[in-house]
Amino acid sequence: LDKRVDVVVIGAGAAGMMAAIRAGQRGRSVAVLDHAKAPGEKIRISGGGRCNFTNVNAGPKNYLSSNPHFAKSALARFTPADFIAMVERHRIGWHEKTLGQLFCDDSAKDIIRMLLEEMRAAGAKLHMQTDIRAVEKTLDGFRVETSEGAIACQSLIVATGGKSIPKMGATGFAYRLAEQFGLALLETRPALVPLTLEPGLLEELAPLSGMAVDALVRHGKTEFREALLFTHRGLSGPAILQISSYWREGDAITLSLQPELDFLDLLKTARRDNGRQAVQTVLGQYLPKRLAQYWTERHGLEKPLADLSDKVLAGITDALRNWQIKPAGSEGYRTAEVTLGGVDTQALDSKTMQVKTVPGLYFIGEAVDVTGWLGGYNFQWAWASGHAAGLAA
Numbered sequence: 423l424d425k426r427v428d429v430v431v432i433g434a435g436a437a438g439m440m441a442a443i444r445a446g447q448r449g450r451s452v453a454v455l456d457h458a459k460a461p462g463e464k465i466r467i468s469g470g471g472r473c474n475f476t477n478v479n480a481g482p483k484n485y486l487s488s489n490p491h492f493a494k495s496a497l498a499r500f501t502p503a504d505f506i507a508m509v510e511r512h513r514i515g516w517h518e519k520t521l522g523q524l525f526c527d528d529s530a531k532d533i534i535r536m537l538l539e540e541m542r543a544a545g546a547k548l549h550m551q552t553d554i555r556a557v558e559k560t561l562d563g564f565r566v567e568t569s570e571g572a573i574a575c576q577s578l579i580v581a582t583g584g585k586s587i588p589k590m591g592a593t594g595f596a597y598r599l600a601e602q603f604g605l606a607l608l609e610t611r612p613a614l615v616p617l618t619l620e621p622g623l624l625e626e627l628a629p630l631s632g633m634a635v636d637a638l639v640r641h642g643k644t645e646f647r648e649a650l651l652f653t654h655r656g657l658s659g660p661a662i663l664q665i666s667s668y669w670r671e672g673d674a675i676t677l678s679l680q681p682e683l684d685f686l687d688l689l690k691t692a693r694r695d696n697g698r699q700a701v702q703t704v705l706g707q708y709l710p711k712r713l714a715q716y717w718t719e720r721h722g723l724e725k726p727l728a729d730l731s732d733k734v735l736a737g738i739t740d741a742l743r744n745w746q747i748k749p750a751g752s753e754g755y756r757t758a759e760v761t762l763g764g765v766d767t768q769a770l771d772s773k774t775m776q777v778k779t780v781p782g783l784y785f786i787g788e789a790v791d792v793t794g795w796l797g798g799y800n801f802q803w804a805w806a807s808g809h810a811a812g813l814a815a
């Protein structure tokens with residue numbers, strides 16, 4: 423470890439590596455410290471191993487924060503197009519999957535390799551398996567005590583991420599450091615996480631386990647239209663992960679199955695064409711069969727269509743459009759993709775991520791109270807906030 427550098431970055435994840443690249447490109451001497459064995463471990467496992475590295479639609483509206491304006495400046499200064507340009511310079515193949523989500527053709531490891539090459543080219547040095555013991559403010563910067571010795575720096579960038587997936591080295595380090603410097607923290611909670619159900623409801627829905635259906639999932643005014651998955655623990659799939667960031671204990675969520683279908687019209691037409699059919703048979707043409715069966719049994723709809731009034735058909739339709747479920751909880755940090763809350767953005771300059779009251783100290787990435795939707799938005803925030811801090815540190 424060098425005794426002194428211009429910039430120390432703690433955390434060799436998405437945000438930290440990007441910040442190190444930018445600071446190094448400006449001619450600053452940079453040391454990146456991380457306690458893990460390998461850099462970018464979350465990048466490696468992201469997007470099912472293909473890394474959903476950005477979203478072409480990324481904008482402030484795709485982020486949760488107690489200050490929704492905070493992310494604007496950084497996101498505008500480093501856009502998805504800027505990241506794509508870097509990916510193309512490194513000849514990494516990519517494709518758009520759905521809803522603007524961009525993935526690597528081959529492997530998420532290509533993104534890690536790209537960032538490491540850029541760091542090397544920028545002269546930023548990486549020190550893995552380095553435990554941080556203490557950080558203190560000095561007259562002209564900071565002194566960081568590590569398991570490999572002490573290092574002094576002018577600027578300190580904290581990029582240690584959130585609490586999600588503790589098994590992979592996530593710690594509350596950034597929060598503790600923020601507290602040490604007197605910054606406010608916003609309550610953290612697991613987000614982009616599967617939701618669990620009460621044992622009784624779980625048992626009732628057990629026959630649906632493993633089944634996916636297209637759904638519009640609502641919580642208050644927020645809604646997401648994506649796949650919904652019934653699991654042996656509760657509810658998952660992209661639509662549920664999205665809504666989990668908004669859901670709170672005690673709240674219900676509303677499911678609307680196959681939202682583009684006009685079930686009332688379909689049921690009336692089926693009744694006219696063949697009144698002897700069962701509701702289950704008709705619904706089974708548009709919903710997974712097991713779901714159609716569960717649904718008709720639950721609502722006691724065994725009679726043939728001809729015996730059901732318009733009002734009953736409207737009731738079936740309404741129930742399919744407004745299926746209220748009260749989740750019991752979430753699977754927690756063990757499986758959460760991100761952490762909501764964190765370092766209060768009030769404390770930071772939105773252009774540089776610098777702590778207003780502590781010149782030279784920066785917080786970036788997931789540690790900050792900016793949390794993206796599912797779909798490449800979280801990495802885009804990591805790149806953008808890393809870029810902002812790297813240009814300033």
Ligand code: FAD
Pocket residue numbers: 432433434435436437438455456457458461462463464465467468469470473474475476552553554581582583584586587590591592593594595758759760786787788789797798799800801802804
């Ligand atoms: P991290 O990437 O978590 O990096 C933090 C670094 O700090 C780590 O290297 C860690 O070892 C180090 N560190 C932590 N504590 C300490 C300490 N005390 N001392 C020293 N070092 C420390 N987002 C997307 O946009 N697209 C996806 O496809 C996607 N897929 C995901 C899949 C999974 C399974 C998970 C868990 C998350 C996924 N995310 C995805 C979210 C994304 O990974 C994070 O938002 C992003 O990695 C945050 O970047 P970061 O640099 O702030 O933190």
